[in-house]
Amino acid sequence: MSLRCGIVGLPNVGKSTLFNALTNSSKAQAENFPFCTIDPNEGIVPVPDKRLDELVKISSSKKKINTTISFVDIAGLVKGASKGEGLGNKFLSHIREVDAIIHMIRCFDSEKIQNVNPNVDPVRDLEIIETEMLLADLESIQKRLDKKNKKSVENSQLEILEEALSLINNNKNLDSLIDKHDKKKLNQTGLLSIKPKIFVCNVDEKSLKNGNNYTKVFIEKFGENKTIIVSADIENQINHFSIEEKANYMKMVNIKETGLDILIKKGYEILQLNTFFTSGPEETRAWTVPKNYTAPKAAGIIHTDFERGFIRSETVSYKDFVENNGWTNSKARGKMRLEGKDYIVKDGDILNFRFNA
Numbered sequence: 001m002s003l004r005c006g007i008v009g010l011p012n013v014g015k016s017t018l019f020n021a022l023t024n025s026s027k028a029q030a031e032n033f034p035f036c037t038i039d040p041n042e043g044i045v046p047v048p049d050k051r052l053d054e055l056v057k058i059s060s061s062k063k064k065i066n067t068t069i070s071f072v073d074i075a076g077l078v079k080g081a082s083k084g085e086g087l088g089n090k091f092l093s094h095i096r097e098v099d100a101i102i103h104m105i106r107c108f109d110s111e112k113i114q115n116v117n118p119n120v121d122p123v124r125d126l127e128i129i130e131t132e133m134l135l136a137d138l139e140s141i142q143k144r145l146d147k148k149n150k151k152s153v154e155n156s157q158l159e160i161l162e163e164a165l166s167l168i169n170n171n172k173n174l175d176s177l178i179d180k181h182d183k184k185k186l187n188q189t190g191l192l193s194i195k196p197k198i199f200v201c202n203v204d205e206k207s208l209k210n211g212n213n214y215t216k217v218f219i220e221k222f223g224e225n226k227t228i229i230v231s232a233d234i235e236n237q238i239n240h241f242s243i244e245e246k247a248n249y250m251k252m253v254n255i256k257e258t259g260l261d262i263l264i265k266k267g268y269e270i271l272q273l274n275t276f277f278t279s280g281p282e283e284t285r286a287w288t289v290p291k292n293y294t295a296p297k298a299a300g301i302i303h304t305d306f307e308r309g310f311i312r313s314e315t316v317s318y319k320d321f322v323e324n325n326g327w328t329n330s331k332a333r334g335k336m337r338l339e340g341k342d343y344i345v346k347d348g349d350i351l352n353f354r355f356n357a
Contacts, residue, residue: 002044002067002068002069002070002288003069003070003099003100003267003268003271003273003288004069004070004072004097004098004099004100005069005070005071005072005098005100005101005102005198006074006094006097006098006100006101006102007019007071007072007073007074007102007104008074008095008101008102008103008104008129009103009104009105009106009125009129010106010117010125010128010129012106013104013105013106013125013202014104014106014202014232014233015073015074015104016041016073017232017233017235017236018104018200018202018230018232018235018236018259019041019043019071019073020236020239021235021236021239021259021260022043022045022071022235022259022260022263023043023045023071024045024239041072041073042070042071042072042073043070043071043073044068044069044070045068045069045070045071045260046066046067046068047066047067047068047069047264047275047286048066048260048261048264049066049067049275049286051275051277051286051318051348052064052066052277052284052286054322055277055279055284055318055321055322055350056279056284058279058321058322058325058326059279059280059281059284059326059327060281061279061280061281061282061283061284062281062282062283063282063283063284063285064283064284064285065283065284065285065286066286067275067285067286067287067288069264069267071102072094072097072098074094074095074098092132092133092136092192095133095192095195096192098195099195099196099271100195100196100197100198100267100270100271101192101195101196101198102197102198102200102263103126103129103197103198103199103200104202104232105122105125105126105199105200105201105202105218106120106122106125106202107120107122107201107202107203107207107211107212107214107215107218107229108120108202108203108204108207108212108214109204110204120214122201122214122215122217122218123217123218123221123222126199126218126222130193133192133193134168134174134192134193136192137164137168137174137191137192137193138165138168140190140191141161141164141165141168141191142165144157144161145158145161145162145165156182157185157188157189160177160181160185160186160189161189163177163180164177164189164191174191174193174194175194177191177194178194196270196271197226197270198226198227198228198263198266198267198270199218199222199226199227199228200227200228200229200230200259200263201215201218201219201227201228201229201230202230202231202232203215203229203230203231204231204233205231205233205234205253207229208229208231208234208253208254208255209253209254211229215227215229226266226270228259228262228263228266230259230262230263231259232259234253235258235259235260237249238250238258271290272290272291272292273288273289273290273291274288274289274290274293274345274347275287275288275289275347275348276289276298276345276346276347276348276349276350276351277318277348277350277351278302278350278351278352279321279327279350280327280352287301287302288301289301289345292344293344293345294341294342294343294344294345295310295313295315295339295341295343295344295345295351295353296310296341298313298345298351299313299351299353299355302353305355305357306353306355308355309355309356309357310353310354311354311355311356312338312339312340312353312354313338313339313343313352313353313354314327314336314337314338314351314352314353314354315336315337315338315339315343315349315350315351316330316335316336316337316349316350317335317346317348317349317350318350319348320335321335321350323335327352
């Protein structure tokens with residue numbers, strides 16, 4: 001499975017610049033006027049993982065295959081988007097198609113870059129976007145609960161939609177639905193407001209290390225757990241450097257990790273994802289699965305036949321695999337386990353599936 005993240009925000013907050021930086025491309029127009037992006041741009045990016053390189057060495061693999069993450073650059077939303085302002089309905093529909101939302105928030109001053117609002121206010125800007133998504137959800141819920149359409153809605157969906165409507169009418173957050181209902185059924189509702197969110201505060205170079213007054217106010221309101229601070233402009237610049245130049249520049253501006261690395265870590269954490277590996281002489285490959293996935297389901301990510309005919313999985317932890325220099329020694333020293341259908345895959349597991357063809 002590939003994680004799909006949609007980058008959203010008001011016009012001219014740095015969405016397309018961040019997208020170009022993350023995907024190492026110039027696919028998205030990054031111009032200084034509202035709505036320069038209309039159709040969403042999408043880029044598929046390999047997920048950096050140092051463990052892969054180590055496994056390739058140990059297994060003498062001919063190929064290394066990273067798992068991937070997709071970033072979607074969605075055009076700027078404005079107040080009234082839920083009613084069609086600024087091509088809003090079209091943009092909101094693009095958000096429905098992603099797994100997680102990256103809220104891009106402007107936290108810098110600039111006379112050169114237009115601002116659709118009279119001043120910089122990251123809290124207000126996020127509230128505009130969240131309100132528009134909530135209003136879009138309200139309209140969608142009301143349509144589906146209308147007498148004409150209600151009969152075609154499944155009972156499990158009706159329960160969630162009616163509860164969501166009650167929460168909205170009582171000015172309460174829809175996040176309470178997440179802990180009460182099955183994730184798959186929640187996803188089927190298509191509600192925007194319950195999608196996992198990451199807040200990206202876009203700052204200038206001097207604010208990158210310690211933030212600024214804008215980021216402090218924002219974090220006080222929305223917390224550090226889902227918030228990261230990046231400079232989209234710097235991220236874009238360093239992608240054009242050689243590996244050595246990149247390392248030197250990052251050291252100079254006090255960046256230990258790139259925005260891509262930070263975003264992916266935060267995305268995996270918020271979406272509760274793990275990585276497992278397959279490793280041998282032909283290839284070493286990383287695979288993404290949700291936490292609490294059983295071994296047969298993980299096998300099904302590789303091929304549906306693996307899940308159907310699943311017998312056992314040969315399993316070694318990453319630590320044991322490295323310490324014992326691969327499969328052979330791990331087996332000989334009792335570090336390889338045979339796990340059955342109930343085994344929950346752990347992050348970093350190296351797996352080899354036994355199955356009936």
